[in-house]
Amino acid sequence: MPNTADVVIVGGGIMGASTAYHLAKRGCKSVVVLEAGEMFGLGSTGLNAGGVRYQFASPVNIELSKLSFGMMERFADEMDQQIGLRRCGYLFMLDQAADLEQFRRNVALQNAHGVPSRVVTTEEIAALAPEVDVTGIIGGTWCPADGLVDPHGLLQGYISNARRLGATLRTGARVDAVEVADGRVAAVRTKDDLIATANVVIAAGPWSASIGEMVGVEIPIDPIRRQIAVTGPIPGLRPDFPFVIDFSRSLYFHREGPGILTGKSNNDELASFDTSVDQEWRLRHFEEAAQRLPLLAEAEISAEWAGLYEVTPDDQPILGRLPEVGGLFICAGFSGHGLMHGPASGLLMAEEILDDRARTIDIDPLRWERFASGVSVGEYNVV
Ligand SMILES: Cc1cc2nc3c(=O)[nH]c(=O)nc-3n(C[C@H](O)[C@H](O)[C@H](O)COP(=O)(O)OP(=O)(O)OC[C@H]3O[C@@H](n4cnc5c(N)ncnc54)[C@H](O)[C@@H]3O)c2cc1C
DSSP, rough: OOSEEEEEEOSSSSHHHHHHHHHTTTOOOOOEOOOSSSTOSSSGSSSSOOOOOOOOOSSSHHHHHHHHHHHHHHHHHHHHHHOOOOOOEEEEOOOOOOOOOOOOOOHHHHHHHHHEEEEEEEEHHHHOOTTTTOOOOOEEETTTTTOOOOOOHHHHHHHHHHHTTTEESSSSSSOOOOETTEEEEEEEEEOOOOOESSSSOOGGGGGGHEEEHHTTOOOEEEEEEEEEEEEEETTOTTTTOEEEEGGTTTTEEETTEEEEEEOOTTTTTSSSOOSOOHHHHHHHHHHHHHHSSSTTTTOOOEEEEEEEEEEOOOOOOEEEEOSSTTTTTEEOOOTOOGGHHHHHHHHHHHHHHHHSSOOOOOOGGSSSHHHHHHOOOOOOOOO
């Protein structure tokens, strides 16, 4: 382990790995990523649904998706790593008039940003996904360019290429303290090492508030449990089955190998680091899932798990410099849709650190200061 570094990144999920890669690519070789887990990808990055979409309600999230999609398209060539990007489309199904109105506005905004999404009728939904029971559905939205990616491929690509470019990435290296001197970051401490550094990036996902506490900065990110189940093979399941979301039920499905991956968010879940499977919630989830997608009724569950969303008060990430301590940065709080924004966010963080300011996308709406100023643009399309 080096005992000095230009930049130390706390957390080796998609945000930490992508930031390290983009810093190293820009020529900043003295970068250290410290990951508490014994392996990379044991946090949210290894436990998510792999969905990638343009269909957001805020301009900044649509732009983050556009930048990330371009990078994912080039990933296999540039990074020598397959990521299984598949454009199966995202189909939002709506049963509330107010949601349909909001999604109409979202589609207009997405179209203005060049995204090929559109509003669809219930009949069109039934044609796009005949496997789904559309009872109660009054309309929805569809974007054929949305899809899926392999989270592990994406993470591994950034880790191996950051290393190739000279960065140091370590597992089993929990950060216990961030030392500050004269109002600036001075060093990072693990149980085995002390690394002197002038720049620290908090990329600890759902654990980011605890890193802020180390330096007296309040970071409003709550860990919220979210559950997923994957079925065994479902005979006759078509390869291009889309990513289907029953929005008001926070219920979703997509094809995973020969079966279906399904999740349902519990919007009453309280903040905690508990990642055991909630048995009561799982029963409610499976009952509603089988109603919406009847071919699940006969399917066997082959895997189940719970992970943590990293939720902010406005469901938007916190990106950029933290003004209270010199040399302190944050890239966290993506509120359950961060995998897809990892590629873009790492690039923007590298710009923020090396050029003083992220410039490819204006990240002002995502800065930490918004919580004090009260000016925040929340995200409506949260599942
Ligand atoms: C069930 C579920 C479904 C999801 N579905 C999607 C989806 O379809 N599409 C999508 O884009 N996103 C999805 N997400 C969200 C996505 O997974 C996250 O937004 C993203 O992975 C966040 O990445 P991260 O790097 O910020 O956090 P993480 O991957 O959690 O990485 C943070 C890392 O910091 C480490 N750490 C914590 N404390 C310390 C410390 N003191 N010292 C050192 N290291 C530390 C942790 O061990 C962890 O590895 C989903 C999430 C869940 C839980």
